[in-house]
Amino acid sequence: MQAGSQAMTLSERADALEEHMMHELEHIVTKSVLFNLADGKVEMEGGAALMEKNPGKYMLMGADPRLPKMPDKPTLMDYFRCRFASTAHLLQSATHALKAGHSEKVVLACLLHDVAVVSFIRCDHGYWGAQMIEPYVDEEVSWAVRAHQALRFFPDEAAGYAYPDLYVKYFGPDYQPEPYIVDEYKRARIHRHYMTARLICVNDIYSFDPNAKVNLDDFVDIIGRNFKQPKEGLGLDNSPSAHMWRTMLWPTRFL
Numbered sequence: 001m002q003a004g005s006q007a008m009t010l011s012e013r014a015d016a017l018e019e020h021m022m023h024e025l026e027h028i029v030t031k032s033v034l035f036n037l038a039d040g041k042v043e044m045e046g047g048a049a050l051m052e053k054n055p056g057k058y059m060l061m062g063a064d065p066r067l068p069k070m071p072d073k074p075t076l077m078d079y080f081r082c083r084f085a086s087t088a089h090l091l092q093s094a095t096h097a098l099k100a101g102h103s104e105k106v107v108l109a110c111l112l113h114d115v116a117v118v119s120f121i122r123c124d125h126g127y128w129g130a131q132m133i134e135p136y137v138d139e140e141v142s143w144a145v146r147a148h149q150a151l152r153f154f155p156d157e158a159a160g161y162a163y164p165d166l167y168v169k170y171f172g173p174d175y176q177p178e179p180y181i182v183d184e185y186k187r188a189r190i191h192r193h194y195m196t197a198r199l200i201c202v203n204d205i206y207s208f209d210p211n212a213k214v215n216l217d218d219f220v221d222i223i224g225r226n227f228k229q230p231k232e233g234l235g236l237d238n239s240p241s242a243h244m245w246r247t248m249l250w251p252t253r254f255l
């Protein structure tokens with residue numbers, strides 16, 4: 001370590017390391033503003049500055065070599081294996097729903113309910129997740145994924161769902177959902193698919209067991225029957241949400 005770097009803060013060192021790793025790559029890898037916002041910085045590096053810092057290199061316009069390689073025509077399974085940061089929670093929820101004898105649509109909804117959290121973004125994850133899967137699943141499934149975001153905060157004792165103790169721990173005893181969540185809840189309560197979304201919540205709370213044995217292979221058939229895998233590859237089709245999957249496929253493309 002150089003003498004000067006002793007004085008660097010941990011975050012400066014992390015930035016320097018990241019910078020170094022970027023230089024090792026054949027192409028210029030760029031970060032979208034959102035990644036910087038998540039680091040508490042309202043900033044982005046412009047194209048000209050990036051070219052100047054990386055003489056002789058072009059912008060990355062495809063796969064990021066640091067990430068697991070995806071096949072030419074990726075399936076939902078490939079995203080599960082190569083892009084989802086964690087699948088245990090989804091598999092546990094879906095396994096619980098399967099054992100309880102729920103319909104395939106409910107099981108699929110449980111399997112995909114937090115798809116946005118594990119692959120894309122946390123804030124408003126129900127809305128993002130629903131949009132991601134909407135073109136490929138029955139409307140009941142995507143509707144339920146969207147609605148579980150709001151229903152999570154409201155108990156339904158008759159359906160076997162109490163306000164989660166975990167939420168008191170995570171958000172404090174005084175946390176109140178924002179008005180848009182309250183409104184969503186009121187709309188969902190009277191929707192014909194209410195129970196599907198509620199069952200996501202019911203199966204969600206029992207699914208944090210670190211010792212539970214779960215396997216993606218148990219869901220191959222249910223996915224096959226209920227998820228319309230595009231023949232071009234998920235993200236390479238022209239569905240209204242294909243761009244979201246492509247962004248996961250190539251998260252550091254310049255444009």
Ligand SMILES: [Fe+2]
Binds near residue numbers: 113114125148149
């Ligand atoms: Fe969720």
Ligand SMILES: [Fe+2]
Binds near residue numbers: 113114204
């Ligand atoms: Fe969940």
